[in-house]
Amino acid sequence: MGRRVFICVGHGGSDAGAVGHVVEKEATLTISLAVKAELERNGVTAGISRTRDEEDGLSKEIRMANAFDADVILAVHANAGGGDGFEAYRQTNQFAGESLEIARCIEARVKSMGQYSRGIKTKQGSHGDYFYWLRNANAPTVLLEGFFVDSPDAFDFDSVEEQRALGRIYAYGVLDYLGIKINTLPFMDVNTDDFYYDAIKWASEKHITTGTTATAFSPDEECTRAQAVTMLWRKHGKPERPGQPLFKDVVPSDYFAKATQWASAAGIVTGVGDNMFEPSAPCTRGQIVTMLHRAAGSPAVEGKMPFEDIRPDAYYTEAVKWAAAKGITTGVDAKHFAPHDPCTRAQLVCFLYRA
Secondary structure, three states: OOOEEEEEEOOEOOEOOOEOOOEHHHHHHHHHHHHHHHHHHOOOEEEEOOOOOOOOOHHHHHHHHHHOOOOEEEEEEEEOOOOOOEEEEEOOOOOHHHHHHHHHHHHHHHHHOOOOEEEEEOOEEOOEEOOHHHHHOOOOEEEEEEEEOOOHHHHHOOOHHHHHHHHHHHHHHHHHHHOOOOOOOOOOOOOOOOOOHHHHHHHHHOOOOOOOOOOOOOOOOEOEHHHHHHHHHHHOOOOOOOOOOOOOOOOOOOOOHHHHHHHHHOOOOOOOEOOEOOOOOEOEHHHHHHHHHHHOOOOOOOOOOOOOOOOOOOOOHHHHHHHHHOOOOOOOEOOEOOOOOEOEHHHHHHHHHHO
């Protein structure tokens, strides 16, 4: 069963909460929605008490949270009274240990973003924990006061993006507590347990790829020859070869024009004949390791070819042998490389990463 987190959005409706430079009920909604989105992006099932400005009583919200069967409950608030910084209130009941650990994980993340922490606190009332959420929730719960709405502290959290950033930080703290590796990629189709996650993360951070859209990498999509040569070009620092003639099917305005110009001048690609490059054609696995091998200077390697489907006289034979020796590929299985299969975008990035 997956992990489950419930988020209580502080205040709402006629109850605005604390009001200063920022209105608490508005900030808590923005923060909480960001928490929910980031948790869900990392595979956590997230419930929330409200997704718009509405009035829900505490009793109703507690019933929602307890029915959700959560592993963690967050009560998201903001502070007032002219102070400064973040603070977290934890439970002292049967969930005291877990509540303290959640608060510590979130506090560490909040401090990492530069926000001052006033500490992790407890507050007692006549019936146990003073705060209704901490007293009545049937799961480890923390109440978070992110910043003060009526002091200069609020100027650091008065925009939607700043509030969303705080929400993401809260989510990271929860993920730390749950032991879930955090997916910092923007791509919704790449998960942290995918074999290509580290390679795509590296390629994204190095600006070798920007994905097929802002939120999709399309790892299983066939990689085109244009995409392959462009990623290789970016990996090598975007060198330019002005004056090098272009292929007949490549024009200067194409995003891959400079990449193919460089690759052609460097002998990395020779086209498909008749001075054509066929940029939209799928790039095969044999073609991509050949590009990598040539970009590395076509080094020779000793040893035996590990794959049964590589002919001794194929143009890619030495490249495949080199890639196997260097750990760039392990084939599609122990005995086969599948040189004529289209190279997927995930495979291409893995080749580049390992090379």
